[in-house]
Amino acid sequence: MLKIAVIGLGWWGSTIIKCLQESNIVEIYAAVDIDEKRGNFICSKYNLRYYKNIEDALGDIDVDAVIIATAHGLHEEMFISSLEANKHIFCEKPFALSSKAAKRMITGAESKGIIIGIGHERRYEGALEELKRVVDSGKLGTLLHLEFNASYNMMVNAPPTGWRKDPREAPAGMMTALGVHQTDFMQTLAGPVKSLNSQLIKRSDDFPNEDVLTIQFNFKSGISGSLTSLATTPFYQRMTVFGDRGWIENREISNVDMPDPARLMWCAIDNEIHTRTFKMTNTVRANIESWASAVMGNGSYRFSNEEILHNVEILEAIVSSISSGQEVKIS
Known part of the structure; x- marks a missing residue:
């Protein structure tokens, strides 16, 4: 051990x-x-x-x-x-x-x-594993667009002076709490981000900083994407992938502190909609055990150093775009 x-x-x-x-x-x-x-x-x-x-x-x-x-x-x-x-x-x-x-x-x-371990346990959620399997199988045809939403009012009642509400420690609204999970998974589906444009505005008095984050992505693969993250809306997470032969959507009502099932829906060219639920599992344990096993020479780890670095590059570009109000390219 x-x-x-x-x-x-x-x-x-x-x-x-x-x-x-x-x-x-x-x-x-x-x-x-x-x-x-x-x-x-x-x-x-x-x-x-x-x-x-x-x-x-x-x-x-x-x-x-x-x-x-x-x-x-x-x-x-x-x-x-x-x-x-x-x-x-x-x-x-x-x-x-x-x-x-x-x-x-x-x-x-x-x-x-x-071997670096990274805390993106969402890759081990059953619904997301199945979503990626469907995407990788080509059943959706040519991928067109990713539409993600990661919103949660978990920080509303956090101490106002805590580091989680400090823009220097947690920039770009809820990006470091929720959004980086989304961008990590996005790159496993669409590849590296070529450029992005982001906006952060304040709408609610329930959060001390800006609370509405919207991002538009252009991936090097030619796929487009969007991510919305709201800091004061009750828990809502959705990941939708659109292709020219179908779409697939993961609707999250589960989190570490909200042990409810996730719902995966997909529709092919025949317009039949299929639905499957996935019970919550201990993804924190699955991620850390996978990393530990790789460290001990038993199997490989799901994350590459290139992906770990690129997700930081995406976060950095989002912060830069918010500050400049301009599109930011990632080399």
Whole structure:
């Protein structure tokens, strides 16, 4: 088993520990948090070794790997420190906030032969696996357009001074909370993004920053796409792929904190609409176990370093387009 230290015990770091309790592939062995009260409480609850500082965890020879689940701006520093300590690394999304940082992180990992894990567990959802299978099979014909929506008012009641509402840590509305999952999956369907144009405006007083994000994508493959993300609308997520021989749509009413089924609908050239539901599964565990297995030499991992980097490039371009009001090309 891979013995892991979780860095950061906020909502998501604690969720990761909970999701991995029944794993036979990884063992959550230790955890790190600067808040001693929270750290001791969680470590006592799950019988983990507690460290206040990451340096102490990295110095523990029994720790094989780390999961970085901290504020986004700390990812690069903690990633590089973990590399220097020769630990395997799983990093939560967004991997980094700039492509320069992402390139430094990936170059360092590749120089040591480290397989990077990334927190895009949505690729392991049954409905999305089936959606991708249908798209890859060619049943939709020539792909024309992707139409995605990722909206959730989960941050409305978050502390107003927390880092999740800080535009420096979480730029572009809900992109770092929800949108980066969408763009990660988009690139698995349509390939790399050539250019994009994004807009972020404020409509609701329920959110301290701008809350309506819209993005138009042009993919190098010739496919077009759009993504809408609303920060104050109750949970709503939809992914629709259109081709000249049919369409397929995943309608999400499930999330880690909303364990309801997903509904997949598809329609072929005969105009018959088919519907299938997929129950919620532990995709956090599936993702981390897949990465850990690859680290231990058992199978391959679903994500490439090129995809991890490109998703950061997409996020960076979205932020740049919002700032400039212009289309941004991604080289």
